[in-house]
Amino acid sequence: MSSRRDFLGSAWAAAGVAAAAAGTAVLGRALSGSPEPERYVRLPAELLARAEKEGGLVLEGLHVRGPAASPVVLDLTCTHLRCRVAPIEGGGFACPCHASRFDGEGHPTSGPAKRPLSRPRLSPDGAGFVARLS
Amino acid sequence: MILGRLTFGLLAIAVLSGLALAPFWSAARPLESLEALIGATPLGFWLRGVHAFSAWGFLLGTVAHLAEVLAKRTERRLRPIVWWRSVALLPIAVLGLLGGFLMRGDAEAQAALAVFREVSATVPIAGRALGALLLGVPGSDLAPVALHHAGTFTLLAWLLTAEHGGTPFPDLRATVLAALGSFAAAGLFPVPLGPPVAPDGDLLLGPWYLLGLQGALLDLPVAAGWLLPLALLLAVGLARHVDGRARAALLALAAAWGAGYLALTLRLLLAGR
Numbered sequence: 001m002s003s004r005r006d007f008l009g010s011a012w013a014a015a016g017v018a019a020a021a022a023g024t025a026v027l028g029r030a031l032s033g034s035p036e037p038e039r040y041v042r043l044p045a046e047l048l049a050r051a052e053k054e055g056g057l058v059l060e061g062l063h064v065r066g067p068a069a070s071p072v073v074l075d076l077t078c079t080h081l082r083c084r085v086a087p088i089e090g091g092g093f094a095c096p097c098h099a100s101r102f103d104g105e106g107h108p109t110s111g112p113a114k115r116p117l118s119r120p121r122l123s124p125d126g127a128g129f130v131a132r133l134s
Numbered sequence: 135m136i137l138g139r140l141t142f143g144l145l146a147i148a149v150l151s152g153l154a155l156a157p158f159w160s161a162a163r164p165l166e167s168l169e170a171l172i173g174a175t176p177l178g179f180w181l182r183g184v185h186a187f188s189a190w191g192f193l194l195g196t197v198a199h200l201a202e203v204l205a206k207r208t209e210r211r212l213r214p215i216v217w218w219r220s221v222a223l224l225p226i227a228v229l230g231l232l233g234g235f236l237m238r239g240d241a242e243a244q245a246a247l248a249v250f251r252e253v254s255a256t257v258p259i260a261g262r263a264l265g266a267l268l269l270g271v272p273g274s275d276l277a278p279v280a281l282h283h284a285g286t287f288t289l290l291a292w293l294l295t296a297e298h299g300g301t302p303f304p305d306l307r308a309t310v311l312a313a314l315g316s317f318a319a320a321g322l323f324p325v326p327l328g329p330p331v332a333p334d335g336d337l338l339l340g341p342w343y344l345l346g347l348q349g350a351l352l353d354l355p356v357a358a359g360w361l362l363p364l365a366l367l368l369a370v371g372l373a374r375h376v377d378g379r380a381r382a383a384l385l386a387l388a389a390a391w392g393a394g395y396l397a398l399t400l401r402l403l404l405a406g407r
Contacts, residue, residue, distance in 0.1 A: 081252040096338040
């Protein structure tokens with residue numbers, strides 16, 4: 001038969017465990033922060049025309065090329081460990097961290113990256129577009 | 135042991151030179167502030183070199199002293215909890231130095247920050263929170279990194295070194311020797327910053343003491359970034375608690391780890407050429 005002291009001891013222990021769990025959850029939530037916010041990059045018509053003329057250009061972590069009316073936009077974040085890939089001579093992209101390579105369409109061709117570079121969603125914005133990265 | 139005393143002296147020089155550098159560094163404009171320190175501040179390049187060489191010396195001294203203790207089988211002079219805290223000094227030193235590398239803010243540091251964030255995210259349950267705690271949330275400046283570099287890891291390194299050595303401060307002779315060595319190295323070998331953006335197609339190298347891990351991540355899963363160091367620490371730490379063949383096996387494992395790490399470093403350097 002348990003005494004009043006045993007009962008109180010168990011209650012305190014349970015309350016302590018609950019408080020620790022709640023504290024850990026709150027701390028974890030606070031430390032993990034909010035997910036990275038969506039980012040928008042404006043692609044005005046003049047920039048798209050220049051990208052078409054020059055065969056592609058880099059803007060705020062994006063690679064823009066193709067016809068100004070329907071541009072091809074690739075996010076230059078490596079799909080392996082999120083380093084910034086860079087265009088290389090002869091076409092395609094290379095990651096400076098672990099030597100992943102991607103072709104001009106952003107598909108991985110060698111190295112540890114297994115997923116293609118992401119393509120931001122494009123929305124018309126006047127004569128240009130807005131790229132949405134999430 | 136002279137190596138242990140010298141290591142404590144190097145830590146003292148790293149702390150003092152870090153204090154002298156702190157007013158020149160900006161969390162919001164890290165690379166620009168360091169370029170101004172190196173290019174426009176009298177003896178700025180030398181002061182940064184003193185900080186770098188003394189900190190690297192502290193890491194090398196810690197590794198060498200650990201190997202010395204294990205080779206002489208003197209680890210049992212320490213209580214188990216003190217031994218494990220002494221082993222913990224190794225990752226604390228590496229994390230402290232890595233913070234200093236990230237504080238450069240150049241292309242190499244930015245790449246290392248992204249990789250470190252992804253590696254920490256693979257730690258079960260607390261990974262993302264751990265990454266945010268040590269590195270700040272994505273998009274923030276380098277203030278959290280600087281806080282841990284100058285505060286958390288430096289304080290822990292000092293406390294653990296002092297506990298291990300049985301004295302709160304390094305002895306004067308060892309500190310003078312450490313200072314002279316750091317001063318000379320900083321004068322002879324400039325410590326350059328990396329480029330602001332990655333050169334097209336070239337491999338960016340992380341800090342020299344993490345090149346083996348960078349090489350490992352060419353093939354191994356991302357979690358290898360923390361599992362491999364953890365395996366080494368467990369092998370070294372447990373060596374105190376076993377004898378005979380078990381101890382020899384653990385030390386052989388640690389030695390194989392070291393050899394493999396050097397091989398991965400070389401492989402990465404060759405891949406980067």
